Amino acid sequence: MSANIFGDRLLLRREPAWHNVGEVFDAAEKLTATEAAKRARVDFPIEKWPLQAIDPVTGKNLATNQYAVVRGQMDNESEHQILGTVGEKWTPIQALDIAAKLDPLSQKYPVETVGALGKGERIFFSLDAGESQIAQEDHHLYYLVTDHRDGSGALQIAFTPVRVVCQNTLVYGLDRSAIKVSLPHTRTIDADSTWYMNLLAQMNEAKDKVTDAMNFLAEVGPVSKVETDRIINAAYKASKPNRLKMSDTVSKDNINAKAWSKLLNDRKDEQILWQNNITRTERFREAANERLDVFNQDFPRLANTPWAAWQAVCETEDYRKGHADALGSAVFGDRAQAKVRAYTKAQEVARLAR
Secondary structure, eight states: OOTTEEEEEEEESSOOTTOOOSEEOOTTOOOOHHHHHHHHTOOOOEEEEEEEEEOTTTOOEEEEEEEEEEEOOOTTOSSOEEEEEEETTOOOOOHHHHHHHHHHHHHHSOEEEEEEETTTTEEEEEEEEEEEEETTEEEEEEEEEEEEOSSSOOEEEEEEEEETTTTEEOOOOTTTOSOOOEEOSSTTTTTOTTHHHHHHHHHHHHHHHHHHHHHHHHHTOOOOHHHHHHHHHHHOOOOOOHHHHHHHTOOGGGSOHHHHHHHHHHHHHHHHHHHHHHHHHHHHHHHHHHHHHHHHHHOGGGTTSHHHHHHHHHHHHHHOSOOSOHHHHHHTSHHHHHHHHHHHHHHHHHHHHO
16 A cells, blocks of 8 residues: 555655555664654755636637646656645745754754655654653654645644554644644745744643543543444534535425426436435444444553544544545545544533533
8 A cells, every 4th residue: 555655755764554656764863853754754945826718719818826736757657746726926835944953952852754645745854752651651752744745735743642552643633732833834944944933832731631631531431332422423424515405405395397397307316325324334333333343352451531532533534444545644644534533422421511
């Protein structure tokens, strides 16, 4: 499984359970962020090129005020690659500039991983923040620094504990993190050279805040089956197709017979899709409940706690098959969002149980 890594541009200080790609370097070797970026070959530059519309009649080029984010040819490619489209004010920041700003932090928090995803539209660094006890288990703590280079997001920070016993990635979530550092791609992004000083202070505060919040999920004790189901069900929700939702509001009396017949015919495919979504959701919920049963047997002192239910979702998402981008999804995408939904509901359940 390639985990959607851009080529083999992945450098790791130790090899986690969810991939078999990239270069692993010795844990005793300490690299700065700049050294790691060069070694991982994520130091390729990006540029912003103007986009134009071509009048199909006259052939005249028309300005659009839109731009393509472009990188050069790599890995035997025959042409430049477009990573995304952005507006006039979007300003790129180069990977080596990000690394240079992280270099002071990497003196205290060693570089753990550096990589690029897709065609290079996302790069990431993780820094080793040491170890901590969460729910009386050993966890390794990391800070994830990621930059979206396709116009879809900002330079962001997330806090990610990993259970040492199973290498389970407990993504706290880019949008739920106690660290609220986000640098939009404006003209000032490179000039904001002091951001990492504030980041360092927030990192120190965040470790205690986040670990306390996670410990709370275990300390409240066991909850009922209804409550653990609420946590698991929050992670997995069947999405009703939009066309089916819209057609639900239409009655036979509101449209003519021909249109009504077409609507009924169109709904057949949407209803099949809806049923497939329901079946898929139920399968994920069943898998998470199986994980919960195993967790309860392995860790009886934590059985049926909000922490246990959240672990069940995290393990289901980290280890289930069926996604071509396991790494990207587990940390950034739909799998990460399932974890965030379960975590949010677990906190709610824990507060009510207290």
